[in-house]
Amino acid sequence: MPIKRILKIVFDIDPDDRLDLFKAFPVLKTIFKERRLHASIRTFGDIIFTFIILSGLFGPQDPKKNCAIFLSWGVWWPFLVLSWFFIGRMWCGFCPFPGLGRIVQRLGFTFCRPVPKSFEKYGIYWAIGLFAVIIWLEESTGIKDSPRATAFLILFILMGATISSVFFPLQAWCRYLCPMGRMTGAAATFSLIEFRPDHEKCKGCGTFACKRGRDGMRGCPVYLGAFAVRNNLDCLVCGHCVAMCDRDSPRLNLRSPFSELILNKGRFITCSFIIPFLMGSQLARFIFHGFDVEIWCQKTAICNMGIFSSLLIVGFLYAMAFVRIGAHTFGVTEDEVFGRFSPMIPIFVPMAFAGELIYRLNYSLSNAPDFFPTLGRQFGIGPLLLLTFYIPEWFFRFIDSFIMASSAVAALYVLYRFANDDFHGMVGRSGYAVTQALIIIMAASYFCVLPIWR
Ligand code: SF4
Ligand code: SF4
Ligand code: SF4
Incomplete structure (x- = not known):
């Protein structure tokens, strides 16, 4: 059944047509709910990034003798860009950068200050500025041929995410400041996938556990919660809220890639x-x-x-x-x-x-x-x-x-x-x-x- 339906959704371009992938492939929901596969993929990513950093810092500096260069510029970047179309912002659910910050917060080394209003208003300019700096460094300084400089760039982003976790709760970096996250969010408006709530099921919900968390488990890392997701810009598609919601509201939908562009008209960008x-x-x-x-x-x-x-x-x-x-x-x-x-x-x-x-x-x-x-x-x-x-x-x-x-x-x-x-x-x-x-x-x-x- 799903193949015909999938083709219809992708090629028919009816912006309102959706296929709930959690319903069509229940195993997907189990994967999101149980978190074990997420944890394994994230651990694998952590190992690869640790290898890139160590290899970049301490390995040979000749780019022909150090695979850290290709792994970061030739594998990670193209994968990230390709993922914009196929899985939207889902990369963010596996991204290793916020990992250290999560550990720091679990150990209690956080001031947990309220996120400044200016992040909401001006964070986007910081993110674009940082992205411009990355592109500029990449092209005009030869960073792409230097394993050490590449490792420093990755460390810089890792430190940004970690320092923000020291000052603010959860993942303020990912919501407001990360250059990759912002670009990914904007490009993911042209994606085949969306993460959305079933608003009917959210009606009358008294817990909002998807945002606040429950039973000692933390809530949405980017202060949204499934009920508030209405575009692909900010939700990390991490699936964290799937296990939180006891009304079975969150959905992972397949849609036409034009759907959000046509319906939202770029309004939320x-x-x-x-x-x-x-x-x-x-x-x-x-x-x-x-x-x-x-x-x-x-x-x-x-x-x-x-x-x-x-x-x-x-x-x-x-x-x-x-x-x-x-x-x-x-x-x-x-x-x-x-x-x-x-x-x-x-x-x-x-x-x-x-x-x-x-x-x-x-x-x-x-x-x-x-x-x-x-x-x-x-x-x-x-x-x-x-x-x-x-x-x-x-x-x-x-x-x-x-x-x-x-x-x-x-x-x-x-x-x-x-x-x-x-x-x-x-x-x-x-x-x-x-x-x-x-x-x-x-x-x-x-x-x-x-x-x-x-
Ligand atoms: S927003 Fe940036 S740091 Fe956060 S998960 Fe996405 S890519 Fe990683
Ligand atoms: S997604 Fe679930 S927890 Fe969140 S508001 Fe809707 S019903 Fe409540
Ligand atoms: S709304 Fe759910 S899937 Fe989206 S970022 Fe928050 S916890 Fe993750």
Whole structure:
């Protein structure tokens, strides 16, 4: 039964259609409830990250002899980006970064201060700023070739999550400050999966155990609780509340990836900078690599940093201009139910996701053939040097073009649904055509820089 139903939900694009995966596959619910598989996967992740950090700090510093580089930039990052589409924010349920903070809190080393209101208001800017710094470091400082610098970056995020646990209860870092979490949340609005409550079952609930916890067990780590989840932005899909709720309310739904974009219209993506920043930074990265700036700069760090910083700013302003002009040409920025919204943000979400996926997958696939030989060189295991393979150039070009073209079609589709459903009769013909043209120009911008990039 489910295969037909699954295909219908994914390809029929009815934003209201859902398949409750807990009902269709009860084993999934058991996994979420019992937490043993979660714990094992998390422990496995902890071991891998500990290995990356130790190998980065104390292993050989030649990137050809240290697999920590590939594990972090070639496995973890691409997996994280790919997971945005397939499982939304579910990675956060297994992420090792908050682990140390949880231990610290269990040992009682926490001031448990109320989370400042400013986190709620300005945390997003901190998260975007931090993400910008990570991208900037990644591109212009050669951190990607340095095992030690990579380990320090991971340690920095780990420390951020841990220090926040010392001052504030549960996982304030994950709710307000984590750059990866914020990007993942925004991109997960274009995901096949959502975690939601059954509001009928929540009616009259007196315990709100999903948020507050019960029987000495802590509640939702990001102060939400299943009953308050209405989008994919903040919920970590950790499933912690499944065991807390005695009314069987939480659900894991399969849906069309367009569902949230069409229904919420990007309304809850509280910051309209996230998506343009992602897109602008991708264009900047493609151009930076495409023109071999490192060679022009003769490997001078300052020159590299200066050029990449300028590209990053120009890229952001370029994408932002499309968002602003698109809002103007679309002509409707106010919704009866949701109030003000920025139509180009949900329209551009698929392209922002596609650009990041192309960038990360290319790094991963380009370096994958050297993974086992690197492992062999690092640990002196001769036979591993022979375990390599070849990926032809056409394959990269095919993947890049396929992903980008699909995302442009997806963006045009979201625009079509906006103009023909919610805002039927409100979007003028010429405004619709110009907004379409903007999407095509943005896609063309990617297509212009993609070939020179490789
Ligand atoms: S928000 Fe960040 S630190 Fe928290 S679980 Fe997600 S990725 Fe990990
Ligand atoms: S999810 Fe469960 S615990 Fe939370 S409000 Fe609904 S019924 Fe109550
Ligand atoms: S609402 Fe439930 S699944 Fe979502 S973060 Fe809170 S405890 Fe985890």
